[in-house]
Structures are given as C-alpha cells and as structure tokens.
Amino acid sequence: MDKYTTSKYLVIVEPVKKVAELVKTAYSMNIPLILLVPFENDVPIFEQMVPNARVINIKNDSIDEWIKLLPPVDKIGGVLAGNEISVDRAAKLAERLKKGRYTLYEDAICCRYKDEMRKRLKSKNVANPKFVIIKNKSEIEEATKEIGFPCIVKPVDQSGSVNVTLVNSNDEVEAAFDRIKSVSIFDYVYKPEEILIPRKEEVIIEEYMTGQEFSIESFVRNGEVIFSSVTEKKTTHAPYFIEIGHHNPTLNYSNIENEIKEFGKTVLDALGIREGVAHCEVILTKDGLKVIECANRCGGDNIMNLIKNSYGIDFYKSLILNSLDMDPEIEITQNNSSAIRFFYSNNDKKVNDIYFEEFNDSLAENVVECNLFIKKGDKINAVKNLFDRFGYVICKGKTPTEANERIEEVLNKMHIE
Template structure:
C-alpha cells in the first residue's frame, strides 16, 4: 500500500519535498492558497487551502486521509502540521513545541527558562506605549517581528531617530503586532542542522553564514562544514541541542541560528523545520551524504530514517548581488559547468528586474551551488561562477 503524504505549500521551497515524495513512490496531496504555485502540477491531488489556517488544513487532511503531513523551509505552517498531526495521531512535534518554535517571544521564554545564552531582549505589544527608558545606552540594537522569517522586518537601529520607524516596519511583518527589541550580537553567524532520533536531538552539520550586514542582514553565502575549531564546535553543538530541547522539540528536524561572540556562542532563534536557502536540500547532502528531505518524509510516516554521514566534502551556496536595473535571464554557463560541479537556481522569473538593494531573502533572484574537496576549491568554483554569471546578465 502506497504512503499518502500531504505537503503544506506548493512554492519553490516545497519542490524538493514534493519531488522526493514522488520519487519514493508516495501518493502526494499538496495544499496551497495559490492554485498557480509551481508545485501544484506535480501533485497527485491539489487542495486550495490556506496553509496558515490550522482548521482549514485539518479539514483538508480529514478528506485526504494522509499517513504523513510535512512542510520544509518555512516556519509558520509548522503549527498547521502539528495541529493536524496531533488530532490525527500522526508523527509530529507537539502543538506547544510548534508555538515555541514559531513565536519568538515564547521561544526566548523557553531559552530563558533553560538558562541558555541569549541576547538581552524585551517585547513591545501591538498597542503598548513605548518606554524610551528601556533603550538607554543599548544602541545599537535589533528590532524584529515576533513571528516572521527570512529577514523580513528585521532592522539594526543605531539611535532614536531610526527606532520608531524600525518598530513600524517590524509591526507590518508581525502577524500579532508584537515586536522584539534585542541586543545586537557581534560575531560570526552559524546555523546548526539538527534531526531528532529516539526523542533526542542529533547535530548533523554546522554552516558558516555571511550576510549583507546592517541594516537587514540578508543571507548571501553559506558554507559547510564550519571553519570553527573543535572546542567551539562542541560549544555550538551543545547550545543547539539544549535550545531544541528547551522548546520541546523531540521529533523531526530543527534549524538553530547562533552567533559566536567573544564571550562564546549565543542563540539567535530556531525553527522546527529544515533550514532553507538550499542548506538542507542541497548543501547537507553534498557535504555529508545525508538526505534530510527524505528523512522528513520517513519521519512523517513513522518509518526508520538514516542520520549517518556517507561522505565528507565541502559545499556552499552564493546568492549573487546584481546591479540595480539588471534583468534576470537564462544564462549559458556550460563552459563553467563542464569544469566544475556547479548548479544555478532561479529564485525569480526570467525577466525580473533588480530594483534595489536586497532587504529580505525574498529579494534574491538567483543562487549558485557547488561542492569541492577543500574549502579553497569550493570558494574558487563559487566565486568564479558568480563573476561569470554577473558579467553575462
């Protein structure tokens, strides 16, 4: 009997999940509010369902009768997955853990209760009056929505002149109007890819990250494995594992973001999902041989999955910064591909015009992915491909 998988989302983020489920011989139902989303044509059945609406997803699940429900690369639908799975008796994190991993206020509370290393912070409610005394001598600081992702609504605030505007920007991206003000951490950023096995978090890979910096911190480059020394890696891993446990995540994947400061690693946030930006769909398989997307599906239907590395390589992705006014076109880089292990991902439609600086991950039009036997070989391949790509657009 074939497994029935219900995938929440039909955007480009979910394509690896839908394709992997089909490759495994599953009967795939797909939910999305957009009937023209790219993944709809790949589904065995499509449901025009708002994946952010828990009750709608549950009603759809009762009709489809899946033996597994999953999503990847996106935060908020994790609540809908947990809501339906808990009611239908399917493998999943608890609904409380889903809330803890998607509401940054609840998340920080869980971190504090576990006495984990976090930045100073406080939350402003949607209609509350802002007490300026709480910002005294605390600039620069970060202002961000309590329940958004992908750098949306995140700003670095250096003084009072920018403070109120940053709060309004963050509120526009916050579903409940709450905004978090927190310490601006200085250091190198990493993400930790985790998968729970036998109710315990297991660290699979650590990724070095390079962002655009202030004010929006859009992620531009990712590299695996991390360059940190073994002692720092151990501290990063311990903090990530404790963060996952603090939020009550005992099932499936988790993606933990950490900044390594002069005082050691500090938590930024986490998600009860696979990391986006091709980290878990491409980089982890390239660097370790572990198919995390397949593992998500196997976990969702209660089957055994494999977390042991089968290879050890370097892998990375670059999101090129194109000049304003550039139009995205199909570029023939076969001369580069033939020499190197390179792939290009189009994140915007052909003809898309770059209108300004990237303010969130959604503004990046393309990605370049590669791997190599060394970090030096990898860097050469990526930078050479980036240079050629920009020159030909």
Template sequence: MSIKTVAFVEPSFYGVSFARVAYEQGHNVISIVSSTENPQKYGYEGIYHDLIVTDIRDEEALYQAIQASPYAGKLDALIPATDYASHLTARVAERLGLRGIPYEAALKARNKDLARQAYAEHGVPGAKFKKVKTYEEALAASEEIGFPVVLKPTNAASSQNVYFIHSETDLKAAFDIIVEFKVTYMDFKVRDEYLIEEYLEGPEFSVELFLSEGVPLFQTVTEKLTSPLPYFVELVHTLPTPSYTEQEEDLIRAAVDALHAIGIVNGPSHVEVKLTPSGPRIIEVNGRPGGDNISSDLLVQAFGIDIFEATVNYYLNRPIEIGKKHERAAAIAYVTADQEGLFESIDGFAALQAHPQVVRTHLIAQPGDAVAVAKSSDDRLGYFITTAETPQEAKQLALQLLSNLQVVYRQQEAGIA
C-alpha cells in the same frame, strides 16, 4: 515498501523537496493548499497526486477539509511544508493521532518571543530581549538593553523587516515601517508585537540536526556570510563550516539545548547561532530542514545525505538512515544588486554552468525587474552552488566566482521618465 498516503500542508520553498521525495518513494502524495495556482507558483506541479483546497491559516478549516476529503481516517502522515503553517499542522496532526512535532514546540519555533522566553527559562544562551507594541515601548526597551539593537517581527521569516538600530532616529524610521508590515507570505498575518533584541557580535552559523529522542542522529555546522549592516541578508553558506571548527561542538551543544528548551526532541531542525566573544548565542530555531538550498543541495553534495527522505520516514515511523555516504564540501553564493535600478542581466552568470565545480545555477530576477540593495532574502537575484574536497576550497571558489560577476542594469530609454 508499502505505499502510504502522505499529506503536505502547502509545499513551498524548502517544502517542495518534501513532496518530491515522497512522490519518488512511491507514496500517495496529497498537497493541502490555499489555491489551485500554488503548485505552479511554488514549483511542485507534477509531484503530487491530489489537492485539497482550504484556508491553511485556520486550524479548524484545515482539520475539516481533511475530514471532508476522501482521505479522512486514511492519512499516514501530515507534514508541515511551509514555516507559516507549521504550528497549525502540528495541532491538526495531534487531533488526527499522527506523528509530529508537539504543537507547543512548533508554536514556540514560529514565534520568536515565545522561543526567547523558553531559552531564558532553561538557561540557553540567547540575546537580551523585550517584546514591544508601540514606539515608546521600543525606545524604552532599546535604552534598557543598550544601542545597538535589532528590531524584528515576532513571526516573520527570511529577514523580512529585520533592522539594525544604532540610534533613536534609526528606531523611529524603522518602527514606522514595521508597523505597516501586516501580511507576509501566503497571506499569513504578521503579529502587531515586535522584538527589540540585543545585537550579537560575532560570526554566524547554522546547525543542521536530526534528533531522535533528544539525541542527534546527525549534526553539522554551516558557516554563513551575511550582507553589510544595517541588513542581515544571507549571501554565502558553506557546509561544513571552514572556520571556527574547534568550536563546532560548542555550537552544536547550544543548538541542541535550544531545541530541548522549546520541546523539539525528534526530527530535523535548523538552528541559527552567533559565536560571540562569550560563546555561542542562539538567534532562532526552526523545527524543519534548513532552507536556502542547505538541505536540498549542500547536504547532498557534501555528505550524500537526504534529510527530506529521513524526515518523511520519521513522520511515517519508519527506520531512519542518515549516515554520511562521503565527506566533501559545498557552498552556495547569492548575487545581489549594489544599487536601485531595472535589472537586465548578470554578466558572467551563464558561463558558470560550464565550470566543473559548479553543480547548479539559478537566476531569480528577470529582465526589467525593479531591484535594489538587498534588505531581505526576497531581494536576491540568483545563486550558484560550488563543490570541492574541502570547505575552504568550496567557500573560496564561491567567493572568487561571485566577485567576477557583474549586475547589468537596464538603461532608461531617452525621453522616458
């Protein structure tokens, strides 16, 4: 296999797996970053060959930095490795004549209002919605759609500032908070336009897909368990789904239709869906592999599939192999706090490493960290991953082990306020 020069725009979270795969394939890996501190911060130190530092929030800066680098005219692929820069990366890739998701499709995937409009135009089942800027508009939209509703930013992620709204009082309190949410990860700006959406009743899933000219080369459904309302924090993922398996095809069909509606017909995707009494309804589309260890761990454990390797090969216009090597199951469970306080430890967490069906544990919180009931994915304290022969076993083991863990809070020292 010939060595190619592959550039990634700001590897982070799921994107670190991209850099690792390309590095292990022997390619020349270039990371385009906003700070030289980011490889250490996001965990990809040692799996790249060179850095280009620029303002990744600006299309022209990104383009000019590449053109001014030793890699001008020499890149074989430019791959978005963070959600926030995905549309900018797509635009620059088009300017450089490189393969990728079309800019308009990436833009719709990044902006939930544009995606909702596309679903509506193409008859894809979603949620009733209104885009709003002011509290007055939000109240009018909520009354038109009918409480309960969901208030969310148009271009954030990880359930940041997503609110379940029961009443006008809830709405006022949440809107006062959301208008102060100006900047998200990596200093990307949060738009001052918000969505009021119909609250969709029903169990939640994500559909993991890899399309080739609109047709799935690979497809599976992940079941999600989320935190109690009013928050939407994902706590357990099981792949493949242990429940509602008779409606898997309906979920997959809805996900593929949503991708087609926004213009994604090639490459990996992660589509979030609720199975309502009237059938599948789309929550959102992501034109990249699923995060939260779904792609980096659960797909590998359950099926032996490396979707990141397939994606790098797609961007390099190489043959894609994405067949299942085996059929098992895996689940990931997240530990969260049940109160405000200072974190000390998770009782029983260290012992999980010795469990024969636990393949990975990771502690996120550090002793002394201020913690509270989780409002977004950022508030989770740690996770562990289970494997089993069936999805039901993987899920039940994860839930059982999770129930045995106890978050320990640091005691305040006497005389200290």
C-alpha cells in the same frame, strides 16, 4: 515493490509552489499525498506537479474544518508543514490526529514565533540576547533604556531577515516598528486576500550581538539528535544582516564545530524539538555562543542541497520517512565540502548586460548549480532582504577551502553592466 511503499497518506500543510522540494521528494518516493492548499489558484498547479496527489483547497485556518476534509484517520500516516509559517498548525493537526512522529504543538509554537522562542530559552537558562517584547510605540523608550543602543528591532512572526533592522535611536526604532506593521514577508509571496493567518502585534527589541554566525542542521528522532552539521554563514552585516553565503562544513571554524553542535543540542532540548529536522542559528559573541533563532524545519537558502553534496544525506527524504514513523536514512556516504554564494548588489541599478565567462572543465565539474533570476533590462534593488538577491552559485570541493575557491572563480567570471 518500491522500498517506501505505504498505503497511508502524508498530509502536507500549505506547501508553497515556488519552494516545493518536500512535495516533489515525497512524490518521487511514491508516497500517497494530501496537500492542504490555501489558494484556489494554486490547486491546478499542484495537481500538475504531483498528478496522483489529493489537493484540497482550505478556506480558513480552522483545524476542525481541515479534519472534515480529510479521509478517515486510519488512512493517514503523518503530517508535515509545507512552509515555515505552517509549522505550528501542522503540529496541531498531527497531535489531533495522533498520527506519525511530530513535535508537540506547545513546543512547535516556540519554533514558529520568535517571542515565544525567546521566552522559552530564557526560562531554560539558554544563552540568549537581552530582549524586550512590545506591542505599542509608547513602550519603545522604556524598552530601549533596558536594552541600550545600538539594538535590533525584528518582527516575531517573519523570516528571511525581512524587517530585521539595526537601530541607533528611538526615532529609528519607531520607523522600524512602522515598517514591521506595514510590510511583511507575506507581501512578497501572497496577495492580501490570500493570507489566512493574522499578523501578531508583538515586536522584539533585542541586544545587538556581534560575531560569526552559524547554522546547525540537525536531525532528531525520539528526542535524540542522530545527525548534525555546522554551516558557516556569510552576511551583509549591518543594518539588514542578509545572508549571502554558506559554507558546509565551516570554512574557518572546524576547531569549534563540536562545541557548536553541543550548544545546538541544548537549544533543541530547551525548545522541545523531538522529531524531524531542526535549523538552529547561533552566533559566537565575545561572551560565547548565543541563540539567534531556531526552527523545526529544513533550512532554506539551499542549505539542504549543501548537506546532500557534503554528506550524501537527503534531509527531505528522511524527514518524510520519519514523519510516517519509518526509519530515516541518516547515513554519511561521503565527506566533501560545499558552499553557496548569492548574487546581490549594494546599489539600485538597471541591468544593461549580464554574462559569465566560459567555465573551464576543472571549474565546471565543481559547479553544482548556477542560477540567475534576472535578465537584460531588469532592475536590481540594493539588497535589504532575501528577495533582493538575484541568483546563486553552489560549488563543491574536497575541502571547505577548495569549495570556496571555486565559488570565488565563478564570481570573478560574472559581469554585470
């Protein structure tokens, strides 16, 4: 008998076919699955990906209508979000069904929308940048007088650094405001008619914080952080702040990792994240640690792969177990280091040729993954958001320095002409 045997369904809300680690992991565990899929064309894709799952096409954003499509409540064991934009609605569905372990909807909202997160953290006296939330361009001048220049303009309902911009004048704020209103992360993933969730009108103008960025990957059960790890970020900095690399554990800040973890616990407590995985991004400013943002979900950018290679912990598997009120498998079985670096360009260019020199045996055994998303004849865009990155390499090592050295070796062997 499989150790994860259960007759209860795990409901996954709006899984994304291109980033389906959660779905694939649950399937590999023989967990009965119900996938609530908003796009009719994706139904056969998921039916092929997980043949034994019940794939249900949802036509709207109504929790009441979703419940009518589900089997009786006693057949359901838990609910999880299939992507970041579904965290709040998955929490609402779990709360309505009263099944499994979940963060309450009122708290999940603060993990989904950056304006709600900022307001909650401020009310709990957690170190936050100064911020103003606006809806109209007529509010820009007053907001920038309060915040000052340079400042950051960002949407409240997006991710992946899409439309996060450093600005130095009211004219630049207006341009950033217009960009946020006209283009969203949804435009990179969905067709217009496929988007069920209306955009929020709010835009945040906030203090420009400088310093080293980190993410804290935590596992929470019944309000207690039972595991956390700090990842050091590498970004393009101004004006778009695109993440181009991660080191787990940190490459240069091992002396303050415990301090960062404790700050992360304070953030999770303030936001009410009581169950599952949390991905919290913070920055070490001259005034100390401050929150960039925090989400009740697995970190993207293959960070979960880094955690697995560094510590032997499968966050996806443990998240699934916890949501079904089973014991998560949070046990450190190894102490290694791992790192990822994304391939990107600072300029628009056409790829005439792209290749790697052959890896020697010593390097090859430390390369976990190396993937390119482009080929000869393709065009590379100057990096302005995560969708402009065109591949990545993940390396491991006994220490953060060793993992980083392997990354640099691979980068030196890549040639783009």
